[in-house]
Amino acid sequence: MPHARTETSVGTYESHSTSELEDLTEPEQRELKTKLTKLEAEIVTLRHVLAAKERRCGELKRKLGLTALVGLRQNLSKSWLDVQVSNTYVKQKTSAALSTMGTLICRKLGGVKKSATFRSFEGLIVNKYTLNQGRN
Structure with missing residues (x-):
């Protein structure tokens, strides 16, 4: 054409x-x-x-x-505030907090499993279970 x-x-x-x-x-x-x-x-x-x-x-x-620097600082502060209240940021912070909490719980439970008190309690449970299995 x-x-x-x-x-x-x-x-x-x-x-x-x-x-x-x-x-x-x-x-x-x-x-x-x-x-x-x-x-x-x-x-x-x-x-x-x-x-x-x-x-x-x-x-x-x-x-x-x-000055331009003051204006830039104000714009950055406002932008950061906008980011902090945005749904995405809040969800990421919540997700990170839950992840951290889960990690801490796992560490604490790992520490509890290694403690002498838990081992003796575990031993009692295993003994009771094996005794009950022997009776049946």
């Missing part, structure tokens, strides 16, 4: 199939080009307005004594 390259008003080129261009009448093409030009001009204006507002914001922050 043959392609044509058209230049937009900001100097970028876009590729269109020539059949798409042929489907538009000359007035339709002019109207679309006019709309495109207006839209691109509006985008440029909005960029200028945004840049001016960002400069003004920077001036106000300087007057208030807020």
Whole structure:
């Protein structure tokens, strides 16, 4: 399919199939080009307005004594707080706590099994069991 390259008003080129261009009448093409030009001009204006507002914001922050480092610290603190209250973080902390608790319980039970008291109790149970098996 043959392609044509058209230049937009900001100097970028876009590729269109020539059949798409042929489907538009000359007035339709002019109207679309006019709309495109207006839209691109509006985008440029909005960029200028945004840049001016960002400069003004920077001036106000300087007057208030807020430096980039203070702002960064505040953003990091807020982000960390957001992470801490997130469901995922809470679930991970809960999972880690349960895992730690399980490990501690296993260690304690291992220590209990090795104790003299448990061994003597275990010996009593085994003796009772073997005596009952002998009677049956």
